[in-house]
Amino acid sequence: MKNWFKKASSMLLTLSLLIGLITVPAHAATTPLFTIEAENATLTSDLQVATSIYGTAKPGYTGTGFVWMQSSGTISFTVTVPTTGLYSITTRYMQELSTDGRLQYLTINGVSKGSFMLPYTTTWSNFDFGYQKLTAGTNTIQLQAGWGFAYFDSFTVDYANLDPLNPPATLTDSQATPQTQLLMNYLTGVYGDHIVSGQQEIYGGGNNGNYELEFDWIHNLTGKYPAIRGFDFMNYNPLYGWEDGTTNRVIDWVNNRGGIATASWHINVPKNFTSYTLGQAVDWKDATYKPTETDFNTANAVVPGTKEYQYLQLAIQDLAEQLQILQNNDVPIMLRPFHEAEGNGGANGEGAWFWWAKAGAVVYKQMWNMLYTELTQTYGLHNIIWIYNSYTYSTSPQWYPGDDKVDIVGYDKYNTVYNRTDGLSGVPNEDAISSIFYQLVNLTSGKKMVAMTENDTIPSLQNLTEEKAGWLYFCPWYGEFITSSANNNPTTLTTLYQSDYVITLDELPNLKVSVPSSSITPTSASFDKKTANQADITVTMTLNGNTLSGIKNGSTSLVSGTDYTVTGTTVTIKKSYLAAQAVGTTNLTFDFNAGTDPVLAVSVVDTTPSSTITPTSASFDKNTANQADIAVTLTLNGNTLSGIKNGSTSLVSGTDYTVSGTAVTIKKSYLAAQAVGTTNLTFDFSAGTDPVLAVSVVDTTVALPGALTLSGTAGNAQAALTWTASSGATSYKVERATGSGTYAAIASGLTALTYTDSTAVNGTLYNYRVVASNSGGSTTSNVISLTPASTTSTGSLKIQMYSGNTTDSSNTIAPRIKLVNTGTTALDLTTVKLRYYYTVDATNKTQAFWCDWAGIGSSNVTGTFVTMASAKTGADTYFEIGFTSGAGSLAAGASTEIQIRIARTDWTNYTQSNDYSFSSTGSSYVDWTKMTGYVNGSLQWGIEP
Structure with a gap:
């Protein structure tokens, strides 16, 4: 998740260490490691040792009394521990002032460990501050009043009774594919003893389409690749959905590179859902996943018959199509849908970052259950390991969908810049956040694995091992979250990746299940369509535990009992079916329930003598x-x-x-x-x-075409020809002399009276003639001679450019343009037009443009799509850039940059390699004469196509 979702207030996020998920662990020893009466601790002067409050005794305390903490003050004590590791810190207390709880702050060795809300109780009760890291030797523990007003009887420090981290490998989907179950078996096998490395890829064509940037960066630094790759299915949606290759990259990562795949689902909704019509295409700028930017009623999304419900069903269908492709390719996926739901905390959606949490925990769980049921039952998808994103607020258990629909619990760690608890600043936060880890373990009583599903800084190897933080895997977000030294220290990262504790791509076992295939005998046969020679073809199957589902000829299924019959392991292909096939090879695919489907190649001939x-x-x-x-x-x-x-x-x-x-x-x-x-x-x-x-x-009754006269003019790398109409002519052809008095046609079947030869070379003399014809004969025009010459014009401006997207086939054309005033006076930009020439490829598609950035302000840049009167080599369309009065003027010798994107509204691809203005190489500005510039309509720069 991008960092702006993590910038919550420190008050809300420090509440992440609340008591709601913690149960007081049972220590192995009968006597705790350390206990101190509160009145024997070091107290600030504003604290009191008491036995009663306002004259009312509070019996049941131990020692000589208890400490009454009101609105301020601190309680401090020291404890000596034998080794560095996790320890349990608890207090015996009473808080009878507020049913909403009273806030206190815990500090260890001068470093804040967050805030804790003491629940309301009128009897002496135990409160657990969770598992905290103490270093070997003496440690100072301090409790400071936040909202204060509580009584403290004693404090206890003991060895942490850590969960054994041995959850079962049982998936919630009992019909899980063999590959999915094998992956789950592997993950539970390494859980607690190792951490699996991961990395989120960029999405939406970022990094100029380089999806490997972060992965190659990690490999160049550490010599290793991460084992898990994070994906996002956000671009498969009912609004502006487009194929960005995510599904194919998942298949490649798992099947070809041997990795593990996980995916989130930033599914969007229309900003103006009230006026939205189901199935309507919506530009991505008019879609959102933020609850504050849409009138989408999340509560209706689980109510059949509502527009919100129908929209979500469309979105689920788009997701299911991609997951089905993965399942067809035997690819399991760790899916993390509807992630980070609780946001900044609260049960009613008050802290939500995403629309799917807007209606609160009850609706969220209904939506999760609906998605689970739709994917597993309606769409028959059984290649999913379900990951639920949790937090550690007191309300977090209310959001949990249940053990029957969650396989892994995830936590998204972003605390390097905000809400860090290690007491440092300006450096990566390498804390293993073990207290949070074990709170999430306790959420399911240890029945589910816990993973760091997103993060900024990866915890250090030392902290992970010392604190026994058994995170299943880590997965930093893309870009600066992994590559910036402010988020991840390169030395720490290298040490981690090269350690035995971390599992990298090269250390993964083979996670593919070998399914035995069925076979057939024979795999080839012949059939003669001659009536006397026609015969059925008999095939013997070796099933290897599989069953025959059917037989197909291409995508057409043969009809069992009519086109073929099955008896035991014998299949008979009927001659009546084969006789209807065309001469040549007919490939019949035997479709089995598992494994590779064998093919019977039937060579169909016909020896019947032809007439x-x-x-x-x-x-x-x-x-x-x-x-x-x-x-x-x-x-x-x-x-x-x-x-x-x-x-x-x-x-x-x-x-x-x-x-x-x-x-x-x-x-x-x-x-x-x-x-x-x-x-x-x-x-x-x-x-x-x-x-x-x-x-x-x-038809010789038609008269020969009448006389015609040819004329023309030479231009830049072209010759424009015009001729008079020839009476009776049905078509014309243009011929060009090839030497020695011979001519060759360069255009035929013309009905117009003009033609432009755009293949001409500047400085070369050409002789042209035109031939008019009909079915009765032809007439030849006079011969004209033309010599094309360059018409390049330069003046008070020039254009420099490079293509921001250099792939041959792309859904986006992205010229990066620098306009330079080469004159001696200021250039009024309202008089300037720039043209980028290209082939539109699909004339029935609506196009749009965006000015992503401009030195004179994006809002001051205009754009127009113009269809050229006659197509040229490399161009039938140009995009004309203009400027509003707000752009002002460009000083003499000055320049300004403009970054444009052009796309079809359905996001289908252009073929850029045949575009006149396209540059396939370079990533910096160069003089570019294949774009033209005009001042007051006069060509001042470039060569028109």
Whole structure:
């Protein structure tokens, strides 16, 4: 989670060490390590030793009395422990002033360990400050009044009775896939003895699309890769959803690189949900996961029939589609949905950071249960290890969905900058936060593993081992959370990664389950469509414990009992089915419930003798004086003529053609109705290959095209040609001289009277002519000579650029532009236009642009998409950048930068490699003449395509 979600007030976050999750541990020894009467501790002058309060005795105390702490004061004492480690600190107290509790602060060796709320009690009771780290030797423990007003009888320090950290490997989903169960077995096997390394990847195309940046940084520093990779399915959603490759990267990480995958789900809702129509596309800027930015009613999300419920179902469906792809590829996923719900604390959503917690703990648990049921039952997904994010507030147990729907409890640690308890500043907080760890262990009485599912600083190896902090894994957020030395000391990180305590990618075992595949015999066969030779094909299956689910030809399933039959391990493919297949290879896939599906390759032939026709080509003139029937002779070879077709249209026997024995006559009345060109007539016989008669249809009644005159002008790397209309012409072609008086066509089938040769090279002389034609003949124009020359114009500005996104295929075009005033006077930016040329690739797609940053202010940059009148090489569209009056002027010799993003609103990809203005290399500004700049409409920089 990004750091702004962690910046809660210190009061709320220090309450994370409340009593709500702690039970007083039973010490192994009958006599505690250390006990001191409160009245024997060091007390400040504003504290009193008492036996009664306002004249009312408080019997049951030990020693000579108790300490009455009112609104201020501190109680201090020292304790000597034999070794560095975790110890339990408890007090015997009474607090009868406030049912809401009274706040106190605990300090150990001068370092604050947070605030603790003493619950209301009118009898002497025990309160546990949790497990705290003490160092070998003397330690000073101090309790300071916050809201004060409590009575303290005694304090006890004892050895921590730590949970054995031996939870069962049983998953909540009894139908979990073998791969998922194997992963769970491994995790429970290393839990408590090792910590598994992890790292969250960036999402949404960050790092300029480099998803490996943090992972390569870790490897370059430590020589190791993390074992767990964090992903996020946020971009698969009903609003602005787009394919960012997350699912494929999960598959690659697990199946190809041998790692473990975990994923969160920052699912968004529309900001204006009231006016939102289900299924409507919404720009990402109009979506949010913050409860303060939306009118989405979270309470309705669990009520069937409401729009909120229907929207959440759509979101779940999008998530399920991706998880199904993982399951199909045998990939288990540790899923952490609806994370960090409680936020800053409270049972009613008052501390929520996300919309899914807005309605409080009761609704949250209903939503968790609904998601669990939908994914496991409705969508049949059994490759999930379910991770629930908890905190340690007194209200935290109220948010827990239950042991039957949670496999791992997670905690997100962000305390390097805010709410640290190690007494340091300006350095990474390498505390193992063991007290929090064991509070979360106690949340489920040790039945679930506890992981550090997000974090800034990774605890040091020394703190982890000394405090016996048995976190299952750590997983820093991306970017500066891992790479900045302010968050992680490189030396500490290297020591940790190279230690035996930390499990890295290269140390993971093979977590893939080997499923035996079924096989078939034979795997290839042949089938003859000749009636006398047709026969069923028999296949024997070796099941290896699997069962046959069906047989498919591509995506089409064969019909059991009709297309094939099964008896025991014998499958019979029916000849009636095979006879209907085309000549060639038919691949039949035997679909088994597990393992790799074998394929039977059937070579389909037809030895039936084919019929032939003579001739196979002919011509027909539509000129009335020249029209004639076409006679065709059949060689039947035992077959019969079923009919004749022109494409899919059957000719009418007796009208369009006649048959007499082996002689067929194609009637001139039919042929005269065909268009000029080639008409292919297929003779359909009862067996064998059907021969084709190709009829060249012409019409000599049309007069030759009339005369035409060609003219033209030369430009920059192009020649613009224009000609007069030629009477009777149906099309034109442009020819260019190739030398020695010969010409070659560079464009054919033209109907317009203009053409631009954009393949011309500057400084080369070209001879052009145009040919007009119809079915009766052609007419050639005069020859003109043109020499293209550069029209580059420079003046009072120039453009420098590089492409911020250099991938050939991308959903975003991201030019980084620097505009430079090369003149001697200030340049009024309202008179300036800049053009970026590209091919739009899909003309029916709506486009949008964003100015991410501009030196003259993003709001002062305008943009327009313009479709070019005629397409050029590398460009059919340009994006024109303009400036409002608020942009002001650019001083002589000064420059300003503009960062633009262009995308389709459905986020489909552009092919950038064929774009005129695109630069595939470089990450710094260079003079770029493939963008053009204009002042008052006059070209001042660059070369137009």
